[in-house]
Amino acid sequence: MKRLVVFTGAGISAESGIKTFRDSGGLWEEYKIEDVATPHAWAKNPALVQEFYNQRRKQALEAKPNAGHLAIAELQKNFKVKVITQNIDDLHERAGSKKVVHLHGEIKKARSSAYPNLIYDIKGWELKMGERCEKGYQLRPYIVWFGEAVPEMDNAIELVQQADIFIVAGTSLNVYPAANLLDYASADIPKFYVDPHPDLVYNFADIRVIKENAGKGLPDLAEKLIKEFAA
Secondary structure, X not given: OOEEEEEEOHHHHHOOOOOOHHHHOOEEOOEEHHHHOOHHHHHHOHHHXXXXXXHHHHHHHHOOOXXXXXHHHHHHHOOEEEEEEOOOOOHHHHHOOOOEEEXXXXXXXXXXXXXXXXXXXXXXXOOOOOOEOOOOOXXXXXXXXXXOOOOOHHHHHHHHHHOOEEXXXXXXXXXXXXXXXXXXXXXXOOXXXXXXXXXXXXXXXXXXXXXXXXXXXXXHHHHHHHXXXXX
């Protein structure tokens, strides 16, 4: 089976009701990004940051996978599918995708504030101040904040380089370094971009643009891929 890599962004989660900060002029649920999504914000007011992500976690738990998530999972029947996502929710996994790389962390997990490799599952939606890792340090959301390194980036690049087919869906390609992934896809493989506002990708002559949201565009694309490329 061909290796199919799908790179998704906030647009696909937005269709499940999860709001994105880029929809509201740099605010995320009425918060400034620098107040809730940076290391400085955590150092300045960890309780505020914790509460912000508790609410995001609660929202994510209440959301359901949409047709876009389900279409990607269905492709596993005909392709070796790997998903790379900028999203911190688990909607891909709940839709049935087995191989998912989260570039920006996972909302349902916590990590030690001092030891990044100490990672824990969160039961329910709330992570409280005073909850500590095994070494005694406060647990923080397992999120890659602005200004932090992206640990999974090298893994994601390798997956894109190995792809036989590459799909980009629901991302504006404005957040770096993740936006550079398209540059690592082989020049001679089929590439598709699913987004209602595909302005940036017109610089890539070899990419096929589907001007639809993920919930509509991905199911349609999945049908075409199965007919054209499935073994």
